[in-house]
Amino acid sequence: MARIMVASRLSRWTPHFFALALVNFVGAQALVLGGVTWPAESLGSAGTLVAIHLLVIGWLLLLVLGALFQFVPVITTRPLESQTAALVCLVAVEGGLLGMIAGFVGATGGIPGLSGSLPVGGGLVTIGILIAAWNVGVPLARCRPGSLPGRMVMTGLAFLAATVTLGLLFGSVLSAPAALPRLAPVLAAVGDHALAGLGGWFTLTAMGVSYKLLPMFMLAPEERGALGRGVHVVGAAGFAVAIVAGLATIWHPAAALIDLQHAGEIAIGVATALYLWDVRRMYRERKRSVIELHDRAAIGAFAFLGVALALAAAAAAVHRLDGIAPAxxxxxxxxxxxxxxxxxxxxxxxxxxxxxxxxxxxxxxxxxxxxxxxxxxxxxxxxxxxxxxxxxxxxxxxxxxxxxxxxxxxxxxxxxxxxxxxxxxxxHARYVGTAPSVATARPLSTPSSLSAHPGDRP
Amino acid sequence: MNDLVVPDADAVTDALRDVIDPELGYNIVDLGLIYALAIEDGVVTLSMTMTTPGCPAQDYLIAGVEDRIRQLPGVTDLKVDVVWEPPWSPQRMSPLARAQFGIAD
Known part of the structure; x- marks a missing residue:
């Protein structure tokens, strides 16, 4: 009985998500090192398209989905809908990614046999995402009242839907431009696609998960109060307004819409600043005086987010945001x-x-x-x-x-x-037994009473 | 199992110190995860909590507690309740554990 319960709390396929994600991450970096692409490269080149999709689908998407499959049950205290669905999702996303990569290479290299794999690959990735959204979305939706991390992940999933929808529109217009002439201008919405994916989906989700994991590991207060709620509401509204107004300006570049888009971007900046302030507060309010390496090293990631915010604000002030976008x-x-x-x-x-x-x-x-x-x-x-x-x-x-x-x-x-x-x-526990444990209330290496009664669980 | 031996609270508590919270790396007694313990006619009843609701290690901790207690002579039955009220906080740690993690009183 105990073993059945134990299995339900472990996301069996999460380590496989992480392993594949890391392979894709290193693969994308190899492309950059090999001179195939870099941030200012044209988005239309095959190398750039391959590297971008390796990073956002192969690395970040698999990383975040693998983490959510493990930690949504922690956030909601409810199990996933299905462990098998996680495996299907993994196969669909990674298989679809490989199809998309073949499609990019085929389309730009003039290899007709490969170019057809782009829509198939995109379709597979979409199926994988839908399965993942159902698998984590149901326990999140059933968790009432939801916690701040849960609500932020749910909001992230909504932006994931927007990101996928825009991606499917791009694919449809590119594959059949004559059939969808009124939608053709949507190809100018690459920035909104990136904002929905990197901002609304990945960033809001990462913020939400961090609101659970950081307090848990550092023994800091989980309740984030008005500041945490502000990060969520202002951030979600900012991303939504900036994306919708940005899309609308493609067809109707009215001044009011452009102002609205800028208002959304300002809200995103405010939410990011609030989040960084709240993370600083979390570190300062922690009970654990000596924190572990992962929490110390994470300060670097928060610093990079702060640098990105400052850079974006400075560039926006001199109307150079587009020029600084790749960086x-x-x-x-x-x-x-x-x-x-x-x-x-x-x-x-x-x-x-x-x-x-x-x-x-x-x-x-x-x-x-x-x-x-x-x-x-x-x-x-x-x-x-x-x-x-x-x-x-x-x-x-x-x-x-x-x-x-x-x-x-x-x-x-x-x-x-x-x-x-x-x-x-x-x-593989290669370090176990090679270094002494720190002192605890009872030395764990020689539990005297246990060694006297080494009974086995049947 | 020797039915003539009656386990006492000290023996059970001492045995529970062999069970650790894996993330914090400290025994569950000094972390303050054991809320109540009662022993009557060899039947051990205890209520415990986790450092956070939904902890992935929860079932392992419960199974570990059960396995460890059942090894004690004189234990005829065991009932473990996981409770969430009052919620655990670092202030529930023993002074020794608080010192280990650098937590002020």
Whole structure:
């Protein structure tokens, strides 16, 4: 009986989501290092399209969906609708991504046999997303009254729907432009597509999940009060207004609509500033005086979000927001979302590994702590190298200096591979038994009373 | 199992110190996760909580508590209730645990 209950709290396929996400992340970085693309490259080139979709679908989407499958039950205290659906989602999204990549290569390389795989791939990714939205959306919707993290994830899912809808419109118009002449201008909405995806979906969801995980790990107050609610409401409204007004201006570029779009962008900035202030408050109010490496390293991700906000505000003030957009996207993808992702994986991977390897041994014999599955001294240099590399590459992207950008990406890629190795070691418990545990109320390595009664669970 | 041995609260509490919260890496007794403990005729009844509702390790912790207590001589039955009120907070930790995590009184 106990084992059945245990299985229901573990997202069986989440580690597979993370593993594939990391492979895609390294693959995208290899394309950048290989000179195939960089942030200021034309969006129409095959290399750029492949790299972008590897990053946003292959890396960020799989990372966030894998995390949600594990943590929505934590947020809602309700199980997922289906574990099998998570596997189907994983196969659909990764298979669809490979189809889309083949399609991009085929379309730009004039390989007719491959170009047909683009709509098929896009369709598969959409199916995977719909399955994921149902799997996490139902427990979130049934959780009344919902918590702030749950409401923010639900809002994120709404923006995911908007992102997918715009993506499908792009695909339809590109594949049959003559059939949809009135929709053809939608191709100018790439910025709104990015804002819905990177902002409304990924950023609001990441903020929501962080509102659960950071207090849990740092022993900080979970209740965020008016400030947290403000982040959610102002952020959601800001993204919605900016995207809808931005789309409307494509067909009717009226001054009032443009002003509305700018008002939405200002609201996004205000919500981001409120969030960063609230995160600062969370760190300061934590009960745990010495925090773990993943929470220390995450400060870098929050700093990158702050830098992106300051850069966007400065560029908007001098009407240069469009020119700075590639650098902003890089900062958001690699600095903020990517940084938060790689730092939180450093906690989530060993935690899942502990549940799988040692959960069933609890109470039957000595078990290590989650912290014993990682070695901070080995991981810290990779986090430093990643942050330094992103900083160099971001400055180079602002200056439109491709050589310096690729120099900055060298430590980013090496650090990502180094962290992948650390995640692998944690997953396989390679460090367990190699370092002494910190002192606890009872030394865990020699529980005297347990060793005298080594009974086995039947 | 020796039915003549009657377990006492100290023995049960001591045994529960072998069960750790994996994330915090500290035993559940000194973390303050055990809210109540009663023993009558070898039947152990305890109520406990988790550091957060929906904790993924919850079922492992319950199973670990059950396994550990059932190993004690004289325990004939066991009932574990998971409760959420009052909610756990770091202030429920023992002074030793609070010192470990650098938590002020």
């Amino acid at each position: 902003l996207v890089f900062l958001i993808v690699f600095g903020w979302l990517g940084g938060l992702g790689i730092t939180q994986l450093y906690k989530i991977v060993p935690f899942l590994a502990w549940l799988v390897r040692y959960g069933g041994r609890l109470g039957r014999g000595p078990v290590p702590r989650v912290q014993d599955l990682v070695r901070d001294g080995a991981a810290l240099p990779w986090f430093v190298a990643y942050g330094a590399g992103v900083s160099i590459a971001a400055v180079a992207a602002v200056l439109r200096w491709p050589t310096a950008f690729r120099i900055g990406m060298v430590p980013v890629t090496i650090a990502t591979i180094g962290l992948c190795l650390e995640y692998w070691r944690a997953w």
